[in-house]
Structures are given as C-alpha cells and as structure tokens.
Amino acid sequence: MTLEERIQDVNKRIEEACLRSGRSAKDVHIVAVTKYVSTAMTAKVLDSGLEHVGENRWQNAEGKWNELGQRGTWHFIGHLQTNKVKDVIGKFEYIHSLDRMSLAKELEKSAAAKGLVIKTFLQINISGEDSKYGLAPEHAANFLREIQGFNHIKVVGLMTMAPIEDRAEDTRMVFRGLRELRDTLNLQGMTKEPLTELSMGMSNDFEVAVEEGATWIRLGSVLVGKEEEE
Numbered sequence: 001m002t003l004e005e006r007i008q009d010v011n012k013r014i015e016e017a018c019l020r021s022g023r024s025a026k027d028v029h030i031v032a033v034t035k036y037v038s039t040a041m042t043a044k045v046l047d048s049g050l051e052h053v054g055e056n057r058w059q060n061a062e063g064k065w066n067e068l069g070q071r072g073t074w075h076f077i078g079h080l081q082t083n084k085v086k087d088v089i090g091k092f093e094y095i096h097s098l099d100r101m102s103l104a105k106e107l108e109k110s111a112a113a114k115g116l117v118i119k120t121f122l123q124i125n126i127s128g129e130d131s132k133y134g135l136a137p138e139h140a141a142n143f144l145r146e147i148q149g150f151n152h153i154k155v156v157g158l159m160t161m162a163p164i165e166d167r168a169e170d171t172r173m174v175f176r177g178l179r180e181l182r183d184t185l186n187l188q189g190m191t192k193e194p195l196t197e198l199s200m201g202m203s204n205d206f207e208v209a210v211e212e213g214a215t216w217i218r219l220g221s222v223l224v225g226k227e228e229e230e
C-alpha cells in the first residue's frame with residue numbers, strides 16, 4: 001500500500017470505531033510516528049497533510065528535525081532522559097512521557113529559561129507491567145498536586161501504552177482505566193484546567209483505544225510503515 005492508501009485506510013478505521021462508540025472522528029488526532037523511517041519519508045508524511053509527527057529518541061529524530069523541524073508539530077513520545085531535555089526543549093511541542101518528578105523539574109527549568117510552556121501528557125502505567133515506564137495510577141493525583149506551581153509545564157492529559165496482545169480486544173481495560181483515571185483526576189480538581197486529552201492506541205490496538213476515548217493515537221507501522229535502512 002502507498003502512504004495515501006494507508007492514510008485512507010486508517011481514517012476509515014477511525015471513523016468506524018467512532019461510529020461504534022458514538023464519538024466524532026474530529027476529536028481523534030493522529031501522531032504519525034516516523035521513528036522507523038528516513039528523513040525523506042518523514043517529508044512525505046508532512047506533504048501528505050499529516051500535521052503531527054512523533055519520535056521516541058532524540059538520536060533518531062535529530063537529523064529529521066534539523067531538516068523538517070519548521071514544518072508540522074513535533075511530539076516526543078518515548079522515554080525522556082533528564083539529560084536530553086536540553087535537546088528537545090523548544091523543538092517538540094508535546095512531550096507524551098512525563099513520568100517522574102526529576103523530569104518535571106528539568107522540563108520546568110528548561111522551559112522557563114526559554115520562556116516556553118511545554119505541553120505534556122502524564123504517562124501512566126495502567127497495566128502494571130514491570131517493563132513499562134509510567135507513574136502508578138495511584139500516584140498521579142499527588143504528582144499533579146506537586147507540580148501545580150510549575151508554570152512552564154501544562155499537563156493536557158494522560159498517556160499509556162497497552163501490553164502487546166494477540167487480540168486487540170484484550171487491551172480494552174487498559175484504555176478504559178486511563179480514561180477513568182482522567183475523569184477521577186478531573187473530579188478531584190488536580191489541575192487548573194481539566195485534563196482533556198488521552199494519548200493511547202498504536203498500530204495494533206488503536207481502534208479499541210478510540211472506542212475507549214483516545215484523543216491522540218500514535219501510529220507507526222500501520223500508517224507510516226517501516227523502512228529497512230535510514
């Protein structure tokens with residue numbers, strides 16, 4: 001399939017998932033994950049009209065950003081080491097992986113120095129797998145309370161990664177858990193403005209995530225594809 005065909009196919013699947021769950025497809029945004037592909041392919045992704053691109057490591061993103069960073073909106077979706085904050089700050093409008101206080105402090109400091117407000121998702125380990133990054137759900141409220149005074153970080157919502165399952169349906173409880181946590185935090189009033197966003201769903205499981213309320217889905221292989229060499 002060509003990129004255009006994959007985009008059409010994904011959009012159709014999003015629309016169908018929205019129909020099944022009574023949602024509007026306008027509320028579902030796609031982050032095109034370009035980590036498996038070259039700068040040239042990333043340029044094609046932006047040419048195709050996809051606005052949001054996602055990368056999970058600065059080492060892989062640097063060349064692409066240097067060439068294409070003035071186009072599109074860049075999302076940092078991978079685990080972010082504290083010593084890499086200086087590289088990504090001001091380049092990535094969204095950080096999907098805020099998962100610890102040391103990172104919050106570094107982001108706040110760097111964003112303040114540049115006079116920026118950086119949009120973040122709190123990454124939550126809903127499934128509880130040891131291999132996954134993210135705050136335990138029961139720590140999220142406290143975390144948000146502790147960063148209430150951080151004026152250069154705006155938490156827009158929550159992010160999670162579901163376990164790899166043979167049947168996508170088996171991820172549903174993870175996505176539902178993230179939505180319910182967001183709703184609970186909003187009832188507790190842990191942020192100045194309500195958390196509206198849910199970053200959840202990847203190539204294998206995005207339809208279930210959309211049915212459960214995803215507002216950002218992060219799609220690599222199913223949308224952008226994979227290339228052998230950079």
Ligand SMILES: *Cc1c(COP(=O)(O)O)cnc(C)c1O
Nearest residue numbers: 033056077202203218219220221
């Ligand atoms: C790679 C990656 C994705 C996209 O993965 P696909 O399964 O190829 O869609 C989404 N989110 C994160 C955090 C990733 O690292």
